[in-house]
Amino acid sequence: MKMESVAIINNNDSSEEMDVKNIFQDVLKVEKEKRYLDKDHHAKKVGTNLSISTAVRKEISNKIGQLYPNKIIESPFSSSFPLKKEEISSINRDLDSKGFFVLKDLLDNIVCDSISKKLERVNFNNRKSVKKIRGLNESNVSKISGNTAWVTNQQDVLRIPEIQKIAFNENLLNLVGKFLGSEPILCQTNSWWTVSNSTHRSNLSANSQMFHQDMAYLKFIKVFIYLTDVDEDNGPHQYVQGTSKIAQDKLGENYQPSDRVEDEKVDSLFGKENVITFQGKKGSIIIEDTFGLHKGTAVKEGSRLLIQLLYCNSLYFHAGYSFGLDGLLPEVNDLLEHYPRVFSNFVPDVDKFNEEKFQQNNKRTISQKLKDKIKSYL
């Protein structure tokens, strides 16, 4: 009898335990070799990402937490974000039970306006085109094609000093680290405009305007900051409270966490009363575990601009863009020396790196373009 067969016969591990062991071994390898920066890395891991259960994600995340334990971060940016140190524990309790928390205080209006102004000098694009649009503001954004224009290179957002002061704010880093149970890694500084255009299913689905779970990393947390006033008409964000732990199981065997879920199904499975709509003034901040079901509602009138920061516990499933070292404030360079794991998604020559990824992600064949066109008429 071969050794391999003996090992299998004597193996008392459940398939879930095997998944945890095997995937964690792979996490260690990917992290050690920085494989998450390879252009084809995400494609190789997408199968694993789609197939693992919520319980397996949690177990692997616990192991990551043991390897890179959450530690108190000291940052020079302590008053750049409206979050108090004393609030961290209670916010974490809400994140754990409900999956979200809305900060009581708003981000300063002057800071919001300064960020919006600087975003006018940044390239945006819609999901179906490599064409870049610049100079977007509230008075001209309705002219974009599609429902949403996303920032093309997130390094352009990070170059904005106000964003660095928020993303590396001491209380925010300590809050997200506590939630993740490990040192946080900054993995996105995203921004997008949403406008009224099409309520066709394919458009809503492609623009995160149907309920879905994010599955970008093993464990992660998002911080949304509204840069425009958001009322019921211009696309308030929605979250289904309590779903971060139960969505995958409750949606059944045929459901994959990348699927879009109809409003009616959400109401009947999770209760209409649990769908929370976030209207709020410019500067409103939602901290959210987007492994729970969420979406942006379709804009009826006007437009919405927001910033989204994303922190994760490991770049194992990383598909996104990276950051570079240029344009960092001196204080951020100091932080990098003390907390290198927070900066795991930083690469040299980031603009070239991100542009190549952008071209690859947006490469669509003529037949794909034709299929999308046909779908939009159905």
Ligand SMILES: O=C(O)CCC(=O)C(=O)O
């Ligand atoms: O635009 C929104 O409010 C939805 C955002 C979203 O679904 C996401 O970030 O995953």
